[in-house]
Amino acid sequence: MGKGQISPPAPAGITIMDCMDWKELNKLRFETGPIRPPSEAYSLLIRATRNCPWNRCEFCHTYKGEKFELRPVEDVIKDIEQAKRITDGIKEIAFLNGYAGRVRDMAAYVYNQVSVNDSVRQVALWQYAGGRSAFLQDANTIIMRTPDLIRLVTMLKKTFPEIDRITSYCRSKTAAKKTPDEMKQIHEAGLTRIHVGMESGCDAVLQLVNKGMTSEDHIKGGRNIKEAGIELSEYYMPGLGGRKLWQEHVAESARVLNAINPDFIRLRTLMLNESLDMWARVQSGEFEMMDEDEIIKEIGEFISRLDFTGVLKSDHILNLLPELEGRFPESKQACLDTVNRYLNMPLKERLNFRLGRRAGIYERLNDLYDADKYYRVDEAMCKVGAYTTEKVDELIEGIKQRFI
Numbered sequence: 001m002g003k004g005q006i007s008p009p010a011p012a013g014i015t016i017m018d019c020m021d022w023k024e025l026n027k028l029r030f031e032t033g034p035i036r037p038p039s040e041a042y043s044l045l046i047r048a049t050r051n052c053p054w055n056r057c058e059f060c061h062t063y064k065g066e067k068f069e070l071r072p073v074e075d076v077i078k079d080i081e082q083a084k085r086i087t088d089g090i091k092e093i094a095f096l097n098g099y100a101g102r103v104r105d106m107a108a109y110v111y112n113q114v115s116v117n118d119s120v121r122q123v124a125l126w127q128y129a130g131g132r133s134a135f136l137q138d139a140n141t142i143i144m145r146t147p148d149l150i151r152l153v154t155m156l157k158k159t160f161p162e163i164d165r166i167t168s169y170c171r172s173k174t175a176a177k178k179t180p181d182e183m184k185q186i187h188e189a190g191l192t193r194i195h196v197g198m199e200s201g202c203d204a205v206l207q208l209v210n211k212g213m214t215s216e217d218h219i220k221g222g223r224n225i226k227e228a229g230i231e232l233s234e235y236y237m238p239g240l241g242g243r244k245l246w247q248e249h250v251a252e253s254a255r256v257l258n259a260i261n262p263d264f265i266r267l268r269t270l271m272l273n274e275s276l277d278m279w280a281r282v283q284s285g286e287f288e289m290m291d292e293d294e295i296i297k298e299i300g301e302f303i304s305r306l307d308f309t310g311v312l313k314s315d316h317i318l319n320l321l322p323e324l325e326g327r328f329p330e331s332k333q334a335c336l337d338t339v340n341r342y343l344n345m346p347l348k349e350r351l352n353f354r355l356g357r358r359a360g361i362y363e364r365l366n367d368l369y370d371a372d373k374y375y376r377v378d379e380a381m382c383k384v385g386a387y388t389t390e391k392v393d394e395l396i397e398g399i400k401q402r403f404i
Contacts, residue, residue, distance in 0.1 A: 008108040008128045025089040029119040030079035031071075033137035035062055037195050037233070037266075038315050040167060042129030044083060044160070045122060045137055048076050048152055052139035054171060058209045058278035059199075059240065059270060063139065073148045077155050084159050086123040087131070104128055133165040142170040142194065146182045153189040167193040172221030173213045183228035193231035196222065199268075201256030202249045205241045208287075209278065215256050222260035232262040236302065238295050238319075239270035243288040246298050254305035263310045269295060269318040273401055291393060292320050292354055293343065299324060300339035303332060318400065320357060323364045341365065351392045352377050358399045 032045045050069040052062070094106035107127035110116060116124070134156055142149065153166055168191065175183070175196070200206055201215045225232045234257060241249025257265055272278055272289065281287035290298065299321075303312070306328060312335065314324045321342060324335050342350065342365060349368060356362040356377035367373055385391060 008111055008125065011102075011105040011108050022093060025086065025093065026115065026117055026120055028082050028086050028089070029117055030082040031075075032118070032122060036135050036137060037167075037169075039233070039266075039313075040133065040135040042126060043133040043135040043165075043167070044126045044131070044163070045135055046076065046079060046083070046152075046156065047071065047137040048141045048144060048149075048168075049138050053143055054140075054212050056210045056212060057199075058281075059237070059272065059276060061275050064275075070144060073151055076152055080152075080156055080159050082119070083123055086120055087127060087160075090120075090124060090127060131160070131162055133167070134160070134163050136166065136168040136191075139169050140171050140174055141168040142178065142186070143174050146178070146185060149191075150185055150189040153186070153191050157190040165192050166190050167195060170194045170196055170221075170225070171213070172196055172198065172218040175221030175224050176217050178224060180224060180227060183224050183230065187228045187230045191230060193233060193263075194225050195233045196225070196235065196262075198222075198234045198253070198256070199237040200240050200249050200253050202241065202245065202252035205245055205249050205252075208245070209240060215252060218256050219259050222256075222262060226260065226262070231264070232260070233264040233266055234260065234262040235266045235268050237268050237270050238299050238302070239290045243290055243294070246290065246294075247301075250298055250302045251305065254302055254307075258305075258307045261308045261310065264313055265306070265308070265310065266313045266315060267299065267319050267324065268316050269320070271318050271400055291389070292396070293350065296320060296339055296342055300336060300343070303335050303339065306332065320354065321365065338365065347389070348387070351387070351389065352381065355381060355392050355395060358396045 031047045033047045033050065036043065036045055049071060051066040053068040055063050055066070055068065090107055090110055091103050093110075094100055094103045097106075099106050104127065107124040111121050111124040111128060136152070144152075156166060157163060175194070178186075196218075198218050199209070199211060201218055203215050206213060206215070222232055222234065236253055236257070239246075241247075270289075272282060278287065282289060303324070306312070308328055311327050312325050312331070314322045321338060323338055325331070326334060342353075345353070352374065353362055353365065353368055356367070356373065359377070359380075361373050361377055362368070381387060381392075384395065
C-alpha cells in the first residue's frame with residue numbers, strides 16, 4: 001500500500017467462484033513505477049518513463065543506481081490495454097457472480113485477496129475509488145517527445161473515457177524548455193495537472209542540494225505550465241536550507257511561488273538518513289538539520305510571505321501539522337494562527353503532540369484535547385523517560401525513518 005493511501009475494507013457477503021475467469025484475470029500484468037504523489041493514491045498508475053533523467057538531488061534516494069529510460073510508446077499502450085482488460089475482467093466477474101450492481105464492492109473484495117498480483121490490486125483500488133484519475137510515472141514524463149506524449153494521453157483518454165484527470169511529475173527545467181504551443185497541445189490532449197518538485201526557490205539551496213536548476217528555471221517552467229491551462233502543483237521542502245540558509249530558503253521560495261501563482265503548494269518536510277548523499281554534509285557539520293519546532297517556525301515565516309491564489313496542502317506524513325492548509329488568501333491567517341498556537345504551547349505539550357503525531361495517535365492539534373489519547377501518549381513517555389527534547393527526537397527519528 002502506498003503512502004497516503006487507505007486500504008478499502010473487504011465487503012461482507014461477497015465470494016467468488018474458483019472459475020477460469022478469475023485465474024485468467026490474475027495472469028494480467030503491466031508495469032508500474034515506485035512512487036506517486038499522495039494526492040494520486042487512488043489514480044491508475046501508468047509508467048511512461050523509467051526513473052529520473054537528473055537523478056542527482058542529494059536529498060532523494062528513490063532512483064539511485066537506476067538508469068533513466070524512455071519506454072517505447074507501443075509498450076506503454078500495451079500496458080494501458082492490459083489495465084483495460086483487468087478493469088473489464090473485474091466487472092465480468094462481478095456480473096458472473098451476481099454482483100453486477102456492486103462492481104465497487106467486488107473491486108474492494110479483489111483488492112483484499114492475498115493471491116492477487118500487484119497490477120490487478122492496483123486497478124481494483126482505482127475502481128473502488130471511482131476510476132476517475134490517472135497518473136503517468138516516473139519522475140519526469142513531460143521529457144518525452146511531445147508527439148509521443150500526446151499519443152499516449154490520447155490513447156489513455158480513448159481507452160478510459162471516464163477519466164477526467166490525468167497528471168504527471170515534471171522538472172521545472174523540462175517545462176521551461178517546452179514551447180508554449182507544445183504545452184498547450186499536451187493540455188488539449190488531456191493532461192490536466194503537473195506536479196513539480198521545486199523544493200526551494202533559493203539558488204544557494206538549489207546549488208547546495210545539486211538540484212540542477214535555478215530559481216529562474218522554476219519561474220519560467222511554472223509559468224509555461226500555467227499559461228497552457230494545466231493545473232500546477234508545486235512542492236516546497238521545509239528544512240532544506242538547514243539552520244544556515246533557512247531564512248534565504250523561505251524568502252526566495254515564497255518569491256518564486258508568488259511569481260508563478262500555482263494552483264497548489266504542497267509542503268514536504270525534509271527527512272535524511274545515511275542512504276542519502278546529503279548525509280555526509282550532516283555528518284561533517286556542514287549542514288545542520290532543524291528540529292521540528294524550528295521547522296514549524298520556518299513554515300510560519302513561509303506562509304506569512306505567500307501571496308498567491310491557490311491551495312496550500314500539508315498532505316504528507318512527514319509534516320507535523322497537516323491542518324496547515326486551505327485556499328489562499330482566505331485561509332492564510334488561520335494557518336498562521338495554528339503555527340503560533342503550536343509554538344506557544346508549553347514544551348511538555350509540544351513534546352507530547354510530536355510523539356503522538358509520529359506514532360499515529362494524533363492527527364491534528366485538537367486531538368490533544370482527547371483525554372484518552374493524551375494520557376496514552378503521556379503514559380508511553382513515562383515508560384521510556386521521554387520528557388526531554390533529546391529523548392523525544394531520538395524516538396521520533398526511529399519512527400520517521402520508516403516513512404522513507
